[in-house]
Amino acid sequence: MESLPLHHRTVHKWSAIINRSNTLLQCTALIAIIYYRVSSFLYRTDSTLSLPTLPWLLVFASELFLFFLSLLQSAFGWRPVSRTVYPERLPADEELPAVDVFICTADPKKEPPVGVMNTVLSAMALDYPTEKLSVYLSDDGGSSVVLKATREAWGFAKFWVPFCRKYKIKSRCPEAYFAGLGGDDGDNSDFGEERRTIERKYEQFKERLSRAAENGEIEDTSIKSGHPPVVQGVNMGCTKLERITHNSTCFRGPSFPKQHNTSDLLNSLPGRLRSICSTPQIMRDDITDVLDSQQVEMPLLVYVSREKIPSHPHHFKAGALNVLLRVSGIISNAPYILVLDCDMYSNDPTSARQAMCFHLDQSSSQSLAFVQYPQKFHNISTNDIYDASLRSIFMIKWPGMDGLKGPMMSGTGFYIKREALYGTDMQKDKDPFQLKQSFGPSNEFIKWLNTGCKNNGIDREDLLDTRLREAKFLASCTYEKDSQWGQQIGFLYGSVVEDYFTGFILHCRGWTSIYCDPQRPAFLGSATTNLNDMLVQGTRWNSGLLDVCLSRFCPIVYGLSRMSILETMCYAYLSFQPFYCLPVWCLGTIPQLCLLNGIPIYPKVSSPWFVMFSLVFISLLVKYLWDVLYSGGTIQTWWREWRVWMIKSVTAYSYGSLYTVLKLLGLKEASFQPTNKVADEEQFRRYQMGVFDFQTSTMLLAPLVSLLIINMASFTWGIARVIVSSGWREMFGQIFLSCFILIVNYPFIEGMILRKDSGCIPPNVILLSAVFSLIFLCLGSIVLMYTMI
Numbered sequence: 001m002e003s004l005p006l007h008h009r010t011v012h013k014w015s016a017i018i019n020r021s022n023t024l025l026q027c028t029a030l031i032a033i034i035y036y037r038v039s040s041f042l043y044r045t046d047s048t049l050s051l052p053t054l055p056w057l058l059v060f061a062s063e064l065f066l067f068f069l070s071l072l073q074s075a076f077g078w079r080p081v082s083r084t085v086y087p088e089r090l091p092a093d094e095e096l097p098a099v100d101v102f103i104c105t106a107d108p109k110k111e112p113p114v115g116v117m118n119t120v121l122s123a124m125a126l127d128y129p130t131e132k133l134s135v136y137l138s139d140d141g142g143s144s145v146v147l148k149a150t151r152e153a154w155g156f157a158k159f160w161v162p163f164c165r166k167y168k169i170k171s172r173c174p175e176a177y178f179a180g181l182g183g184d185d186g187d188n189s190d191f192g193e194e195r196r197t198i199e200r201k202y203e204q205f206k207e208r209l210s211r212a213a214e215n216g217e218i219e220d221t222s223i224k225s226g227h228p229p230v231v232q233g234v235n236m237g238c239t240k241l242e243r244i245t246h247n248s249t250c251f252r253g254p255s256f257p258k259q260h261n262t263s264d265l266l267n268s269l270p271g272r273l274r275s276i277c278s279t280p281q282i283m284r285d286d287i288t289d290v291l292d293s294q295q296v297e298m299p300l301l302v303y304v305s306r307e308k309i310p311s312h313p314h315h316f317k318a319g320a321l322n323v324l325l326r327v328s329g330i331i332s333n334a335p336y337i338l339v340l341d342c343d344m345y346s347n348d349p350t351s352a353r354q355a356m357c358f359h360l361d362q363s364s365s366q367s368l369a370f371v372q373y374p375q376k377f378h379n380i381s382t383n384d385i386y387d388a389s390l391r392s393i394f395m396i397k398w399p400g401m402d403g404l405k406g407p408m409m410s411g412t413g414f415y416i417k418r419e420a421l422y423g424t425d426m427q428k429d430k431d432p433f434q435l436k437q438s439f440g441p442s443n444e445f446i447k448w449l450n451t452g453c454k455n456n457g458i459d460r461e462d463l464l465d466t467r468l469r470e471a472k473f474l475a476s477c478t479y480e481k482d483s484q485w486g487q488q489i490g491f492l493y494g495s496v497v498e499d500y501f502t503g504f505i506l507h508c509r510g511w512t513s514i515y516c517d518p519q520r521p522a523f524l525g526s527a528t529t530n531l532n533d534m535l536v537q538g539t540r541w542n543s544g545l546l547d548v549c550l551s552r553f554c555p556i557v558y559g560l561s562r563m564s565i566l567e568t569m570c571y572a573y574l575s576f577q578p579f580y581c582l583p584v585w586c587l588g589t590i591p592q593l594c595l596l597n598g599i600p601i602y603p604k605v606s607s608p609w610f611v612m613f614s615l616v617f618i619s620l621l622v623k624y625l626w627d628v629l630y631s632g633g634t635i636q637t638w639w640r641e642w643r644v645w646m647i648k649s650v651t652a653y654s655y656g657s658l659y660t661v662l663k664l665l666g667l668k669e670a671s672f673q674p675t676n677k678v679a680d681e682e683q684f685r686r687y688q689m690g691v692f693d694f695q696t697s698t699m700l701l702a703p704l705v706s707l708l709i710i711n712m713a714s715f716t717w718g719i720a721r722v723i724v725s726s727g728w729r730e731m732f733g734q735i736f737l738s739c740f741i742l743i744v745n746y747p748f749i750e751g752m753i754l755r756k757d758s759g760c761i762p763p764n765v766i767l768l769s770a771v772f773s774l775i776f777l778c779l780g781s782i783v784l785m786y787t788m789i
């Protein structure tokens, strides 16, 4: 008998029909506009005789570019789908494949160890056979505080994991659970007493972490200077793994034997654990813990801090993940890997089983590289003013791509097949010499590679010394020299958005992906909740996207011959997105400049061509409104997202593009500043109240403020003109445009004029922007005068 399907896919037919019709409508209207622009330029009548060539061409080019982007964007709406899984139909636990969890952290200041450890604990408590689960923490800061915190977390996990399993706790991140956020009934009388004990232990655990952090501040001076890539002291060996071997950072987890006498207990433990217990500072704790909880089955937990030398490029997160790939490759070598950012805790312990519904499905699993869950956040306010939840990406675009070849890899919250990351070079019968040329010089790694990714569970006895010593080698700076890591193998290095780039290349190689967005969020992270963090993060993302766009991997060229045209369009749209800054800047300044100089740019209101322009404009607004409403948003959401798009176009997209150009010219180095995972209280309060907080650098504020001052000037002047003379028909388009821009960005105007609190736009920024605007308008008017024909 055929077994029941593990998952089900629903195609959203109506949505597809509406999206496709809209694309058709927009294309027709846009072709009409192009015709109008071209013909009125070539065959000038009296009324268009005085066309200023330069601004006119700029506006036309912007319109064409917007047309191009919206055409690419329409691919997302082609065939949206959603999915349901049936984890209860999975095979028995013994037949499930092993899973390695990778967690990355980089900076204990911006990413407090308590948060990181909550992620670690939630991953260790996943609802999955314990012996098949291994958690690897990569600490790019190489901080002793994080190392200590990991030890403490292991100690606490011995209570936390069994507790969660015993009572089937839904929310397995202790912080969220004890705050009552996870939907578990808090004081269930069955286990109220036990819960209180665990809660007390959790409080003690947190206290120990904060004490360790205080002491560690003095130790980790290199991190203090705000520079995560730190050289490890030579005496410490080239990586922290050195310390792992001697200081027991590889925590292991077969059942603890039932023993009641301390020395018996010590003797009965395998060598490694014995050495943990004889390390003075944790001895007492460990033994009481073992006695307390007896028979504890625990997943493996490994702390890794790769070697860093300032002169050596370390490739940020992609580099860290590749080290974990290799290190785990000789320890647990699970066929599937879950990647998590350090702030993304597991909110639903069944996520691994859900993902397995796709990975173990015979019909689709061959080509399936990864199952992506959406990024969701625990700190989103009801009126998310900065669109921190990235709604349109996770609610509209990814389900759209899922109907094609699958969603983009999104950095965190995905279950990926190890084999997919080993590139095209992993053929089983390849000889070791060739393999070493791709995978680097480690014999041990090649040996494990050859066993294929079929390993289920770990031979724990043999785990320790030799393999950990080899792991140290695998995590060294020079290991990747002359190998294919980052080029063909593992997470790719060409861009700071390693997720986008790696996912794109996987899709080009014929792999597919699946988007799984269950009712209960599988993972929850912390979103950026202030303007500054949002713009800094946006700048990094866009610079990374453009890195790919301007390389030989430009999706529209590289992708077209390797994957379907629609999937290529999606990837191309994302990589071209930073270029939105060009049309937005043009349309936000040129028609306004012309308005001030009395030059019409759009057809008269009475002209039939005006109808075409209106049609495109309105259909854009309405289509987006439909998308937002269809994906569960409101009219307010729709309006806010317009604003955020405009803010990002003028700042993050512009600076992102600028940085990439500077990088290409060799004037700037690539950088990856981790975002803050702790919010400033005042800023967070404003975010929750829905009030913009403009405490950010002048560099990020001035462009938008200047743009708004230009629009205010042109709008006021335009209205004045209409009142004095009667030329409103010619100028209506431009006046309306200024007005629209001002209304959309109203919070900025408020911040400039009406607000006086600490989050307002500082007067010196306004002054500086006013000077910029004035210079632009004066110079612009002079250029206009000379380019009139």
Ligand SMILES: O=c1ccn([C@@H]2O[C@H](COP(=O)(O)OP(=O)(O)O[C@H]3O[C@H](CO)[C@@H](O)[C@H](O)[C@H]3O)[C@@H](O)[C@H]2O)c(=O)[nH]1
Pocket (backbone or CB within 6 Å): 104, 105, 106, 107, 111, 138, 140, 315, 316, 317, 320, 340, 341, 342, 343, 410, 411, 412, 496, 497, 498, 499, 537, 540, 541, 544, 672, 673, 674, 675, 676
């Ligand atoms: O040199 C580095 C820099 C960062 N990280 C880690 O990378 C993760 C993501 O960094 P974060 O500061 O949270 O950046 P975000 O912009 O929030 O991350 C998004 O964008 C990144 C690409 O820019 C993706 O890698 C992430 O998964 C995605 O969530 C964090 O766990 C960091 O600790 C490192 O391990 N090493």
Ligand SMILES: [Mn+2]
Pocket (backbone or CB within 6 Å): 341, 343, 525, 526, 675
């Ligand atoms: Mn993040």
